[in-house]
Amino acid sequence: MPELPEVETIARGVDMLLRGGRIKQFRFGPKPEPFKTSPEEMAEVLPGATIQCVHRSGKHIVFKLTTVPSAHSSRAGGPRNHDSRTNAHRLNRAGSRSGEWIEWIVHLGMTGRLLVSDPDVPLPPHTHCVLSLASGRELRFVDPRRFGRIQLLRSEKLDGHFISTGREPLQIGVKEFAALFHGRQTSIKAALLNQKILAGVGNIYADESLFRAGIRPQRRASRLTGVELERLRQGLRNVLRKAISLGGSSVSDYVDASGEKGLFQFEHMVYRRTGKPCRVCGTPIRRIRIAQRSTHFCPTCQR
DNA sequence: ACAGGCTCCTGCAGGC
DNA sequence: TGCCTGCAGGAGCCTG
Secondary structure, X not given: OOOHHHHHHHHHHHHHHHOOOEEEEEEEOOOOOOEOOOHHXXXXXXXXXXXXXXXXXXXXXXXXXXXXXXXXXXXXXOHHHHHHHHHHHHHHXXXXXXXXXXXXXXXXXXXXXXXXXXXXXXXXXXXXXXXXXXXXXXXXXXXXXXXXXXXXXEHXXXXXXXXXXXXXXXXXXXXXXXXXXXXXXXXXXXXXXXOOOEOOOOHHHHHHHHHHHOOOOOOEHHHOOHHHHHHHXXXXXXXXXXXXXXXXXXXXXXXXXXXXXXOHHHHOOOOOOOOOEOOOOOOEOEEEEEOOEEEEEOOOOOO
């Protein structure tokens, strides 16, 4: 399940492979559920756009694109060319003279993958959409469980889109971090999973950071001391940075944009280690359920 | 406003 | 071997 380190790894990989590329075509499969924006609209807007960069925001992969300026319509023919010129025309009427900034946003859900492939590689099952690039390569969105979501944001809606999401755990300071949990009556585990509080933390890194901070996941967030919250902030930073450096955790079938697995699953202290001895004290790791999530902790090391 | 529960979806593991 | 059941979980939605 992709969380911050996995999404960061994928975004970096896609950015390296596709930055500067021009989109030739957008194709989509028969099941429209993964789209927040209609696939028909994407097929209209995306062809002709250039990928300026790809980055991560929380668990979202954000493609920053520019659409074609109106002087840019002398390309190879076909119906797609017509689509992109029509679109450029419409966007230009909306007020831009040099091509419009848009964002194509991908959320991988639990089982989503973004894969950069050559077109002659057979499409994997559950491929929901494909971006064909002028370079000849393809970007494929594959998601068996279909919890992922794809969305297109036009420039007039870009400002403020991520305002409603939580803070980035790798950038937040001591006082701001502590303030996030002030007055929260829920468990610290549930609070860590809440994307409106912190963006990017999921079940693996919530459990792992709480272990590193020595805090029991069922503790009420508002009752944690300043010292404990700072241990948690540091634990979270350390675990996320280490995981990014190892390319994320490959727990189920996660792979990066090139199809490589991550290595951080071998560093897990508690996650999915129920009944196994704690790597620090030897006590068997316990599993409970908090906020409908499996929660793993060491009853000796975490208080 | 906040907290907690339900739901979506499919592949896989385990039991019989 | 084959079928059935339960489990995995991000986040939107609903309810209290």
